[in-house]
Amino acid sequence: MTLKEKLEILADSAKYDASCSSSGSARKNKNGIGNASVSGICHSFSSDGRCISLLKILMTNCCIFDCKYCVNRRSNQVKRAIFTPEEIASITINFYKRNYIEGLFLSSGIIKSPDYTMEKMIETISLLRKKYHFNGYIHAKAIPGASEYLIQKLGLLVDRLSANIELPTENGLTLLAPDKNASKVTDIMRFVKKKKSKIFTPAGQSTQMIIGATNETDLDIMSKSNNLYQNYQLKRVFYSAYIAVNKDKNLPSIKMPPLKRENRLYQADWLLRYYNFKVEDLLEKENPNFNILLDxxxxxxxxxxxxxxxxxxxxxxxxxxxxxxxxxxxxxxxxxxxxxxxxxxxxxxxxxxxxxxxxxxxxxxxxxxxxxxxxxxxxxxxxxxxxxxxxxxxxxxxxxxxxxxx
Amino acid sequence: MKESNFIYLYNGTWDELLKVIFWLLKEKRKPLQILEEIKYENNLLAKPFKPILDQKVLILKKYIPKEILKISYYVFLSSSQEKELIIYYFLLNSLKYHKEVIYMRNLRCVNKALMISKRVSREAHKWKGFLRFKEMQNQFLYAEFNADNNILEILANHFKKRLPKENWVIKDEKRDILCIYDQKKLYFLEGKDIQLDLNYNNKEKNTEELWKSFFKTIAIKERENRKCQQNFMPKKYWQNILEMESEQ
Structure with missing residues (x-):
């Protein structure tokens, strides 16, 4: 398999993650290449109108989990690929030097075990930071269930660490991601919150929820976000309109992703964080969903x-x-x-x-x-x-x- | 002819413009216009005037807050026709109101200065993202851009911090000026003063293909929204953005 084919497979699998922000870190250049820009920089915009700031890839799309909504679930017949640490480092440096990107967004399917996967990710990012002296922005996904000492190690190397909560309620998660466990995700969030400092994930943590794959209301979603902001001091919650990549009896069969709904959630999310609004100002039990016609x-x-x-x-x-x-x-x-x-x-x-x-x-x-x-x-x-x-x-x-x- | 009909001339540099403005402020003169010498054309109603300046007038600089000087400098980098006068009145008012001058949007010069400096910093920010370097045969990186304002220096300082261990050249095509960086210092030159050997490194094509295929792959086709893409990345940038060249 050529490097180009690998990149296509592993970028294709990473594209559903909404986060691409490169802001919030002021990492300086220390005798090497790159620095971070506090306000973040968009380097391009893809044909879906989203900002491209980071080389967003999976280390591998092989996965031992079988989450129903995920294109890389174990039971799917898709082409699989694995990047070596050296391959990732060299693409990152080559893209960065040419000013294509602000840095790297590295996620991964789970191979062998959460700990093994995390060790491989740490090896890759260490190579970039230590051998290539790369001081640009790095956002890594923490793998739920990995040992704390590994999260500690990774957190010291990256600008942002995140773990996806995926669905707003425990019921939703059990239904669609039987191998995942919400408490493992919140364990990571709690740990990152406790450790956060100028040298440990300086740009903080974020998470993502899939919208429209399960039947939760906007009120459920906003309450969950509010709870995450309050309890774990997240920088951002991202919302990702569900796109049907798999067929399953537990999944809704929708043709168009609910983009307008996703948009309303982002607007409301902003109101919570910067406008002093409370969830109960915006939604109530009798009226648990946003008006599609008005923001x-x-x-x-x-x-x-x-x-x-x-x-x-x-x-x-x-x-x-x-x-x-x-x-x-x-x-x-x-x-x-x-x-x-x-x-x-x-x-x-x-x-x-x-x-x-x-x-x-x-x-x-x-x-x-x-x-x-x-x-x-x-x-x-x-x-x-x-x-x-x-x-x-x-x-x-x-x-x-x-x-x-x- | 009355002093108010004078056009004051300067040599086009920021330093000299500041000196002229400070001299005018000290002499309590109101200029009809302040203009770069080479832009001056004979004018029957106005008289050109070149004040004799000495370094001492720059003393006034310390009464002007740093952020006000920065805003003024960005206005200076703009392509606005009346930028010198805007800076003159902006600085005049900042002597009176100090830092708080930036809240006096009801004054035309303040409003203009803030709008123009913002336009310049926005354009510079866009190019910090959109600039594309290519690796040349003799191991240096080369990028060209086309901007409305004179942002070469802002970009050069940005990349000096970011790529300190590379050799690179950035060219402002519209103004035909270049900045060369040799891992130590920045050198600003005019296009006619230098002949560059612009042959791509053989591996360059591979890296470019890799990037283009990443660019295509990362888009979610169910969410396609070309209008939104174009709002953020207007067509005027495309000729300098590698991955958009084929879209034109």
Missing amino acids: PKADWALRHLKEFPKEINQASYYDLVKIPGIGPTSAKKIISSRRFFTIHFNDLKKMGISLKRAKYFILCDGKYFANISCFQQSFITKNLILEETETKEERTTQQSLFYEGK
Whole structure:
């Protein structure tokens, strides 16, 4: 098998992992090649619109597990390949030197045992760090069930470590991944949280959930995320719309991955982390799924219209970020500017703050953007929905998902 | 002719521009325009003026916060026609408001300076990702790019930290300027001053093929979204991005 064929097999198997971020680490160059950029850098964008920042590959797609949703499950008849540590190191260096990538994302199927797999991964990454003096970004997957001393060793070599929780509930996991065990994943998270420092996974940990393979609601998913953020200080939870690669009686037979739903989850995830929203603000037991027509913040604002319109020149930071179309950056700009002058609609434009959505929910120096009689739920809802379907949806929605960021 | 009808000239360097601006501020003069000498064309309504400058005017620099100087420098690197005047008024206001000047978006010069410097740093950030080096026969890496703003120096400093043990050359095609790095120092040259031997290393094709096949494989076909791809990676970059060359 040629190196190119191997790369095709092992990149193809790794592509379903959503994480490609290269941000959060400030690793410096120590007498070798490469460094990390705190804000992360996208080097290319694949035809699905996702950012390519890392050489995302599996060490091998051989696996002793038989997870029903996974293309590499033991019982599937697919071409298998294994990279040697030297092969991975040399491709990484050759790509890095030419500025194709920020670094390496290394995951793996499980061969022989979790410990054996981890040892092989450590050998590969050690080679890169120690022999090639590579100081670029490395994200590695920790293998659930591997011994703590190996996780310790790997954590000291990489910028980010992650273990995928895969499904939001234990039931889902038992149904689709009988060999996996949620507590083994959370054991890794707990360990990484305890050890995290400037030299141990400086860019923190993340995880991923598959969306739409089992029947959990958005409320189940968001509650799980919230719990993961609270308990393990994860940097990110990634959501991956389920793509039917296998047929199984326990799997739904869907043709199109639920991309819109995935998008809503990312938007809500942002609201939890940076906008002070709580899961119960966004969803409730009687209404456990997001509105597909409206983003979660607009949906919330329309349900709480009596709190609006908010006066831009007076609203507190927390009130400002609750306005659809205004995020932390804009809110901070508004607060620091209004100490010096009274903000009018055209000042917001000058600050680079988009009024498309915000205008329905704000007053500037007592004025509404249109006749105040327009301030009605039906009018605003209609316009926001129109807006979302009309505009370059991909731009605004995908931005937060795959572009570099926290 | 009144002083307010003077066009002040400088030699095109950042240092000299700062000197002219500080001199104007010290003399309390308001320029009609500040212009690079070579761009000056005879003008009946305005009079060219080259102030006699000495190093001392740079003393004013210490009253200007570092981040304000950085923003001004980025404006200087931009292709904006009126950048010198924007910097003049931006610095004038920063003497008055210090660091807080960046919040005074209602002032035209502040708003412009912030917008333009952001545009420059965004473009530099894009190219930090999109630049593609090729390995040449005599063991150096070579990359070309086409940018609206003059970001060669920003890129060179970025790659100096990142690839300190390689020899490389980066060329700004539009301005025909190059930066050469020899594992020690950066040298900035004009295209006419140097003849490079641009023959690819024999192994180069293999590595490029490997990358192109990775690029194709990593996309999920069920999620195809060319519009989104193009939003993040607009067509104007494609001619310099190896994996997009065939897409054009």
